[in-house]
Amino acid sequence: MVLVLFLVRTTFRAIFVCTEIGGRAEYIFRVFRFVVIRDYAGEIPGIMIMKSFIIIAVFFCAAASASEDYCYKDVVEACKTTSKKYTTGLNCTAKYGAIDAVQADLQKYANLHLVRSFEYLLMSTHFANYEKNRPGFEKLFRGLSDDKWSNGIEVIKYIAKRGGEMNFNVVGDDLLQEAEEDRSFELYELSAIARALDNEKRFALEAHHIHSEATRKSKSFHDPEISDYLEKEHVHKDRDLVRKLAGYTTDLSALLNGPDSSLSLFLFDDYLQKQ
Incomplete structure (x- = not known):
């Protein structure tokens, strides 16, 4: 159970670092431990808990990425490759409005x-x-x-x-x-x-x-x-x-x-x- 709690804590921190509200990770982990672990640890296997939170982590990270501006997303994509051709089409312009x-x-x-x-x-x-x-x-x-x-x-x-x-x-x-x-x-x-x-x-x-x-x-x-x-x-x-x-x-x-x-x-x- 201690190992499960450690892994869950790590997962929560990863989730909220991705969504840029890392200061709330510890608080929400405590709520999770109080509500879920206390009530359901005896009924739900630890491996199922981890699978559930891995899915949640992926969902939060995807949602956070989708909400960013085009310029940021283009830069992130360009940084994933060493090819210079990906850095020429960035949408980092001064255009906005009409x-x-x-x-x-x-x-x-x-x-x-x-x-x-x-x-x-x-x-x-x-x-x-x-x-x-x-x-x-x-x-x-x-x-x-x-x-x-x-x-x-x-x-x-x-x-x-x-x-x-x-x-x-x-x-x-x-x-x-x-x-x-x-x-x-x-x-x-x-x-x-x-x-x-x-x-x-x-x-x-x-x-x-x-x-x-x-x-x-x-x-x-x-x-x-x-x-x-x-x-x-x-x-x-x-x-x-x-x-x-x-x-x-x-x-x-x-x-x-x-x-x-x-x-x-x-x-x-x-x-x-x-x-």
Whole structure:
């Protein structure tokens, strides 16, 4: 009987070490000795007791392993072999939440920033030539170009931070289907600002779309971290920029309808240069 109790105690310790609550092993063993050994030791052979607890030990260990994360299980499996090929497919990534669901949208969003950055740069150089000579408009569109480039890089960094990867070939259908006249960047002053206003509104709506995808639009996931990132880094800035460009469009339109549009345009360009 002493040998049986020793083996049972050892079995209990193995069970609860596997399930990571080893501090309770001694207590539960005492309960087992009090209830089972006292009442049934004379009726059930010791070998049957040991078989029963070996089965219980296997069950607890299997249950504990099944409840672990994929990364831990993959590492355990990889450690069981000396082959390096098993360590290349580990699920130990930074992905969680809705990043897989919105990754393609974030990629399109980043690429849109980069495309608009080059377009604003072309518009800027158009106003900087000797014929136009609008340094204020040149400064405005160069600033927009720099902002779009920086924002695009930050979106790419965010995708990587959340465990995703960037694909520069993913572009929105509406961008591919833009009319030929929309690809001309030698515009007059009012038309250029109006184009920029439309672009910035689209950026705002794209951010709203990704935000809605990450906030319980689907019942299978909810990612408030993505929503918080979009709100802090893009949504509020888009609001301010849309308001500024809308004001520029309204003011310039009114000035050009005045008695001396050439002088008004010169003064407006000077105003932009001082901003």
